Amino acid sequence: MKNTIMIIVAVISLLTSCATSKSGETSKPTAFIQTNAQCGDCKERIEGVLNFETGIIYSNMDLDTKIVEVKYNTNKTSLETIRNTIAAIGYNADDVQAVQSAQSALPGCCQPGGHD
Amino acid sequence: MKNSLILLVILLSGFAYGQKVSIQGTISSYIDGKNTEPLFGAEVFLKNAKEGDISDEKGKFSIKAGANTVDTLIIRASGYYSDTAIINSNESVNLRITLFPEFVTEEVIIRAKRDNSSVLRLDPRNVENLTQGELRKAACCNLSESFETNATVDVSLADGVSGSKRIQMMGLNGRYTQLQFENIPFMHNLDQAFGLASVPGTWISSIQITKGAGTVTNGYESMAGLINLEYHKPDNIERLFVNAYGSIQGRAELNLHGGKQVNDKWSSAWFVHGASVKVENDRNKDGFRDMPLGDNLILMNRWKYATELFRGQIGAKVSYSDQQGGQVGYNRYENQSSQGLYGVGIRNTNVEVFGKTGFLFKEDLFSSIGVVYYMKYNELNTVFGNRSLDATEKRGYVNAMHETILGNTNHKLKSGLSFVYDDLVQTMEDNLPNDTTIRNFNRTEIVPGVFTEYTFTGSRSIVVLGARADYHNLYDWQFTPRANYKFDLTEHMDIRLTAGRGFRVSNYVTDNLSLMATNLPWYVDNDIAPEVSWNFGASWLWDFKLFNRKATWTADIYHTLFENQLVVDRDESSDYIRMGNLDGESFSNVFQTDIKFEPLKHFEIKAAYKFLDVRATTNGVLSSVLMVPTHRGFVNFAYESRNHRWLYDLTLSVFGAQRLPEVMRPDGTLTTDNTSEVVPMLSGQITHKFKKFEIYLGGENLLDYRLDNPIIDTENPFSERFDATRVYSSIFGVNVYAGFRFDIGK
Numbered sequence: 001m002k003n004t005i006m007i008i009v010a011v012i013s014l015l016t017s018c019a020t021s022k023s024g025e026t027s028k029p030t031a032f033i034q035t036n037a038q039c040g041d042c043k044e045r046i047e048g049v050l051n052f053e054t055g056i057i058y059s060n061m062d063l064d065t066k067i068v069e070v071k072y073n074t075n076k077t078s079l080e081t082i083r084n085t086i087a088a089i090g091y092n093a094d095d096v097q098a099v100q101s102a103q104s105a106l107p108g109c110c111q112p113g114g115h116d
Numbered sequence: 117m118k119n120s121l122i123l124l125v126i127l128l129s130g131f132a133y134g135q136k137v138s139i140q141g142t143i144s145s146y147i148d149g150k151n152t153e154p155l156f157g158a159e160v161f162l163k164n165a166k167e168g169d170i171s172d173e174k175g176k177f178s179i180k181a182g183a184n185t186v187d188t189l190i191i192r193a194s195g196y197y198s199d200t201a202i203i204n205s206n207e208s209v210n211l212r213i214t215l216f217p218e219f220v221t222e223e224v225i226i227r228a229k230r231d232n233s234s235v236l237r238l239d240p241r242n243v244e245n246l247t248q249g250e251l252r253k254a255a256c257c258n259l260s261e262s263f264e265t266n267a268t269v270d271v272s273l274a275d276g277v278s279g280s281k282r283i284q285m286m287g288l289n290g291r292y293t294q295l296q297f298e299n300i301p302f303m304h305n306l307d308q309a310f311g312l313a314s315v316p317g318t319w320i321s322s323i324q325i326t327k328g329a330g331t332v333t334n335g336y337e338s339m340a341g342l343i344n345l346e347y348h349k350p351d352n353i354e355r356l357f358v359n360a361y362g363s364i365q366g367r368a369e370l371n372l373h374g375g376k377q378v379n380d381k382w383s384s385a386w387f388v389h390g391a392s393v394k395v396e397n398d399r400n401k402d403g404f405r406d407m408p409l410g411d412n413l414i415l416m417n418r419w420k421y422a423t424e425l426f427r428g429q430i431g432a433k434v435s436y437s438d439q440q441g442g443q444v445g446y447n448r449y450e451n452q453s454s455q456g457l458y459g460v461g462i463r464n465t466n467v468e469v470f471g472k473t474g475f476l477f478k479e480d481l482f483s484s485i486g487v488v489y490y491m492k493y494n495e496l497n498t499v500f501g502n503r504s505l506d507a508t509e510k511r512g513y514v515n516a517m518h519e520t521i522l523g524n525t526n527h528k529l530k531s532g533l534s535f536v537y538d539d540l541v542q543t544m545e546d547n548l549p550n551d552t553t554i555r556n557f558n559r560t561e562i563v564p565g566v567f568t569e570y571t572f573t574g575s576r577s578i579v580v581l582g583a584r585a586d587y588h589n590l591y592d593w594q595f596t597p598r599a600n601y602k603f604d605l606t607e608h609m610d611i612r613l614t615a616g617r618g619f620r621v622s623n624y625v626t627d628n629l630s631l632m633a634t635n636l637p638w639y640v641d642n643d644i645a646p647e648v649s650w651n652f653g654a655s656w657l658w659d660f661k662l663f664n665r666k667a668t669w670t671a672d673i674y675h676t677l678f679e680n681q682l683v684v685d686r687d688e689s690s691d692y693i694r695m696g697n698l699d700g701e702s703f704s705n706v707f708q709t710d711i712k713f714e715p716l717k718h719f720e721i722k723a724a725y726k727f728l729d730v731r732a733t734t735n736g737v738l739s740s741v742l743m744v745p746t747h748r749g750f751v752n753f754a755y756e757s758r759n760h761r762w763l764y765d766l767t768l769s770v771f772g773a774q775r776l777p778e779v780m781r782p783d784g785t786l787t788t789d790n791t792s793e794v795v796p797m798l799s800g801q802i803t804h805k806f807k808k809f810e811i812y813l814g815g816e817n818l819l820d821y822r823l824d825n826p827i828i829d830t831e832n833p834f835s836e837r838f839d840a841t842r843v844y845s846s847i848f849g850v851n852v853y854a855g856f857r858f859d860i861g862k
Contacts (some may be wrong), residue, residue, distance in 0.1 A: 039153050051759040052807040058759035108173030109154045 028057060030071045031079050035091045036098070037066050042091065042110045049089050053077065140178035141205060143171045145190060148633070158193035159481055162203065169703055174771030176201035188524065191215065192481050194427075195488070197238070198525045235657055235670055240571070240578040240602040241330070242612050242655040242672060244268055246323040253754065255361060255801060255812055255855055257369060257391065258322070259345065260312035264799065265767050267710060267724030268325050269293075269343070272743070272771075276827045276843035277441045277460045277500070279408040280310050282630070284325070286340040286674055286706045287730035287744045291627055292620070294338035295332060295387040297345050300470055301335050301486055305540055306496040308631040310464050314414055314435040316389040318359050318371040318857075319587045321348045328653040328674055329598045332567050332582035333517060333530055335803055336596040339649040340676055340704070341736060347427040349427075350420040351373045354859045361855035365848060366395025369855075381423055387416040398444055398773030399824065399848055402830045404840075408441030408460065427474040435466045436709045441509040443833065448499065459500040459831030460633070468492045468564055483520040489513070500632035505625060507542040531568040534586075536561060542625050549836040550691070551637035578602040586619075591646050594619050608659040620647045623693050631693055633840040634779075638709025641696035647698055648679040667713035678702040679731075686742065686777040687735035690786060700733025711817040715806035722752040738777045742843060745792075747772030763803040765814075773797040782829045782837045795845045797819055809858035815850060822849040 037046055043061040046068055050059035055076030056087035061068045070082055090102035090110070101112065143160070144152035154175030161168025165181040165822040181187075189211075190197040196215040203209065214239060236243045245267065254264035260281040263269035270284040281292035281642040290312075295303040303311040330342030348354075353375035354470050361369040368391065375385030389410040396405055418431030446459035488744045489511040498505040517532035538561040547552045567584035580600040587593055598616030605611060624640055631638070657673030681702050685694040710724040726748040730741045740746075749770040756763050775793040781787060801814030826847060828839040 041153060047760070049760060052805075056759070058757070060758065108156070109175075113174075 027074045028070060029064055029074065031082065032092050033068050033070060033079075033083060033086065033113055035061070035066050035068055035086060036099060036112060037061055037063065037068070037091055037110075039063070039109055041107065045106075045110070046086060046091060049085065050089070053082070053085055056082065117251045126689070128561075128582075138178070138180050139189065139211065140176070141209070141213060142175040142179065143193075144175055144214045144215045145196070146214050148572070154208075155196075155215060157195055158191060158196070158215065160191050160691070161187065161481065163188040163190055166305075190285045190481065193850070193858055194476075198482065198521075200525050211706075218450050226649070235668065236324070237610070237657070237659075240580050241614065242601045242653070243365075243421070244327075246325070248321055251323070252319060252754070252803070253801060253855065254767070254799060255317075255814055257361065258313045258317055259315035259369070262317055262320065262323060264769075265722070265752050265765070266325070266728055267748065268327065268707065270745075270748065270771075272841050273845070274309070275633040276840035276847060277404060277633050278462060278630065279311075279410075279439060279441055280630070281312065282309075283312065284744065285464075286676060287728040287741065288676060289627075290341040291622075292339040292341075292676075294335065294342045295345075296334055297341065297347060298472075299334060299344060300467070300472075300490045301337065301513065302490065302492070304463070304509075304511060304538065305623050306494040306507055306625050307466065308623070310437065310462060310496075310627045311466070312441075313412065314464070314466060315345065316371055316387075316414060319347050319373060319387050319416070321391070322346045326384040327655070327672060328614035329618055329651045330849070331580075332569055332584040332596055332598050332616075333532065334515070335534070335536075336565075336584060336586060336594060336617075336619040338706055339620060339651060340674075345417070347387075347418070348373060348375070348383040348385060350418055351377060353385045353421070356860045358858040360857060361853060362511070363851055363853035365393065365397060367391065367393045367852055368855075382421055384417070384419045386418075387414075387835050389414040396444055397848060400824055402825060402827060403763075403829060404458075404827060405441050405444055405445055405446075408462075410437065410439035410441040411476065412437045423478045425478060427476075429470075429472040431470050433466075433468045433470075435464070435468075437462070437464045439463075442501070443463070452689055457810075458501045458838070459499060460501075461497070462803060463495075466492060466494045476843060480520075482525065483518070486517050486519070488515045488517075497514060497631070498629065500633065501838070502547040503545070503632045503635075505542065505544045507540070507625070509541075509641070510537075510539045512537040513622075518778075521580050524596075526573050528571040528573075529568065530571075531579075532566070534563075534565045534567065534584075536563040536565075538539050540623070542610045542623075546623055546637065548635050551835070553637070555625075555640075557623075559623075560589070561621060561713075563587065563596070576604045588621070588646075588806040594854065612653075612655045612658055614651070614653045616651055618647075618649045618651060620649075622647050624682055627682060628684060628695065634693070635834070635836050635838045636690075636798035637692045639692050641694070642694075643697070644682060645680050645697050647681050647799070649676055649681075650679070651676045662713045663715050665714040665717070667711070669709070669711045671707075671709040673707045674705070676704040681732065683732055683734060684742075685734040686779075687737070687739065688751075690778060690780040696731065701738050704730040705727070706730075717756065718756045720752075721756045722750075722754075723749045726750075742777055745772040745774045748832065761805045763805075764800075765802075766800045771845075773796070776842050776844065779828060779839050780837055782832065782835065787828075787842075792844045797821065808860070809856055811854070811856045813854045815852045817848075817850055819848050820849045 044051050046061055047059050050056050055073045057071040059068055059070045078098050083093035084094040087096045087099050088102055090106045135667040143155045143158045146152055156173045158171040160177045162181050164187045167179050167181040169177040169179050170254040171177045179480045187203045189201045189203045191213055193215055196217050204429055234245055236245050251262050263271050271281050272752045274280045285293045291308055326342040330338035356374040359371040370390045373387040377383045393409050413436040416433040421428040441458035443457040446457040448461035469491045474486045476484050494509040498508045513536050514533040517530055519530045521528050542557040544555040549802050558681055563586050565584055565586035566589050567572055569582035572579045583597040585595050601613045603611050653674035657670045659668050683698050706728050708726040712722045714720050728746055730744045731738050732741050752767045754765050776790050778790045778794055779787055796819050798818040799816045801808055801812055803812040804807040826843040829835055829837045
């Protein structure tokens with residue numbers, strides 16, 4: 001039983017260490033981008049795309065402030081590219097306006113005013 | 117639903133003008149505590165004024181009516197709990213209404229991705245819901261393996277040679293749990309033993325486990341509980357999904373499904389599952405395969421038709437499975453006398469056709485009629501050494517249910533008629549050293565039934581009273597009453613009570629198929645009566661904050677008492693197995709507690725403990741039922757990386773000591789180790805997601821726990837003392853698997 005616990009502890013610490021070892025490098029800043037996301041669906045859409053983009057380490061949308069937190073690698077992508085990616089999904093990103101065709105392809109609830 | 121469950125905010129109270137009332141607002145669908153989304157297509161109307169509207173894609177509606185008395189506004193949408201609001205006359209209002217989905221609404225379950233398993237808070241019964249996310253934690257393979265990360269349902273090997281798994285709920289064999297797909301009961305008789313393998317895991321979108329007697333509307337057979345599974349629906353399915361799986365056991369599997377919306381009314385989906393085990397494994401060198409070789413092919417096609425007032429579904433499923441276990445080198449389809457090997461062959465062919473039709477009414481928006489049809493043809497050909505069973509079953513089932521409200525939505529009434537036809541032809545042939553018997557067990561059941569279920573929803577409580585009466589052609593009238601009560605102690609804590617009767621016509625052959633894996637003769641008493649049980653239970657649920665994140669703690673206790681049971685008695689003698697009616701007491705008492713919390717963001721811990729006291733009278737003495745552990749524990753750690761691209765899962769299950777049958781060894785001595793060891797089972801899985809596909813790598817039984825010599829007298833498998841029924845854990849040990857999933861979105 002003791003061995004069992006040891007193994008569990010070992011495996012967990014291994015798993016968590018892989019997952020957190022990437023923090024703390026200067027070439028990997030965190031950006032906060034203001035969007036016009038409104039609902040859980042929007043959050044999923046934006047995170048679902050950003051998390052799989054080259055150079056993005058993780059993204060997290062806060063629906064209360066509509067600000068998406070993006071940690072990225074400056075060698076592989078840029079803030080401008082990330083803003084354009086969000087715009088291409090159909091949302092405003094800071095001063096970059098949403099791509100109109102993508103915005104109108106979103107479901108009704110995610111369109112501007114969809115929750116008014 | 118009652119006003120307390122709706123979020124009804126009067127934003128603007130207008131002024132009165134003349135005789136007109138103007139009502140407008142938005143309707144949203146509840147997603148989780150924080151999020152809602154606009155609900156399109158909800159019907160909103162004034163009951164007396166008979167004016168109404170349907171919400172647009174932004175959830176908006178508006179109604180103008182010449183009402184001059186108090187009226188009731190009714191809000192209804194398919195798949196949601198209906199709601200009402202009282203509208204005073206001479207007022208213009210703007211409403212914001214949130215509708216709560218019913219538990220089988222797959223759209224909602226899929227949205228709630230982060231909560232893979234949960235107790236359904238709104239349901240009056242104790243229902244645990246498992247989603248695809250939970251099912252993917254243990255990637256293998258079919259329904260019997262879907263409960264690996266769940267403590268309510270226990271899965272174990274049925275015997276040492278057939279490779280089939282059996283489930284237990286409340287320490288009672290899976291036959292006392294009613295199984296149904298999309299509210300259609302299935303897995304009767306011939307499917308009882310091996311049918312779980314005919315439901316591939318990737319086809320399932322969610323599973324609901326109800327503890328205690330389930331609803332009366334689907335029959336009288338749920339005694340310990342009810343498991344409902346939902347396949348993917350044609351109108352909500354990936355265009356294409358591909359999953360491949362391989363393990364070091366030599367199991368290879370391919371799962372495909374896909375579907376599309378054909379036009380605005382029709383949608384269709386198709387499913388394919390192929391699996392094969394071609395590698396012989398014998399790690400403990402006892403000359404027996406650790407798991408059978410075999411091939412499985414399962415296909416399904418289903419269609420859905422939906423218009424405003426009519427919904428229809430039809431589908432067909434075909435499954436073929438051929439397993440061969442037993443001694444290394446055995447081949448069922450070659451000359452047996454020249455091989456001279458003990459073999460286990462299981463061939464199961466099953467064709468199922470099912471349909472559903474639902475009618476809604478324009479004038480009476482709260483009523484509906486639903487008719488369900490199910491037909492199956494099942495053929496089972498089984499060989500265990502010198503014992504064989506050949507059986508066919510034809511089954512037909514129709515259930516027509518009318519659903520309506522009494523006055524308002526606080527009072528709901530379901531009532532209907534059902535009809536079961538089941539024709540069973542079984543021939544079991546034993547050529548044992550001490551017994552040569554041919555048993556013909558044929559039976560035709562014809563059971564018309566009538567049922568009704570009333571649900572009262574109060575502000576803090578829900579009461580469900582149900583009863584059904586069935587006229588069984590062999591066992592006369594059966595009356596099945598059941599009741600459920602749910603009470604909200606606080607907003608975050610509720611209790612549930614349940615009581616009900618269960619009835620089941622046993623089938624001593626298929627109920628005990630795993631006992632063919634011994635050469636002891638069966639002595640079956642005459643006049644086997646149907647099984648009758650009473651189940652009583654209480655459960656408690658608390659949603660609270662721990663580490664500033666959501667946590668849930670549940671505890672429940674259930675008592676199942678058998679009035680009659682088909683008791684398998686292995687205590688009377690070690691020379692035979694007796695099967696007969698219960699003479700004395702038989703019961704199960706189970707206490708279970710579960711906790712789920714997130715100590716760190718994205719890191720979830722689930723833990724459960726279960727105490728089981730399951731006893732039955734065998735050989736005149738009330739003793740513990742064989743192969744049921746007294747203690748059962750379980751802990752699952754799940755971590756998801758911040759970008760959701762890595763998923764880690766680790767599960768430790770512990771099964772306490774179980775009583776084993778005392779059998780005679782070939783040298784004439786009785787076994788002395790009649791209590792099993794405590795079995796730890798550790799499994800883990802890592803999943804990595806890419807844009808369009810994901811890969812996973814996992815291991816089962818990572819502590820490599822295995823039984824060395826669980827089969828008695830492997831040297832002489834045709835002798836009178838051969839016995840492979842004392843297997844309570846893995847023979848194979850560590851298993852490692854890997855696979856990928858690929859999908860093209862909806």
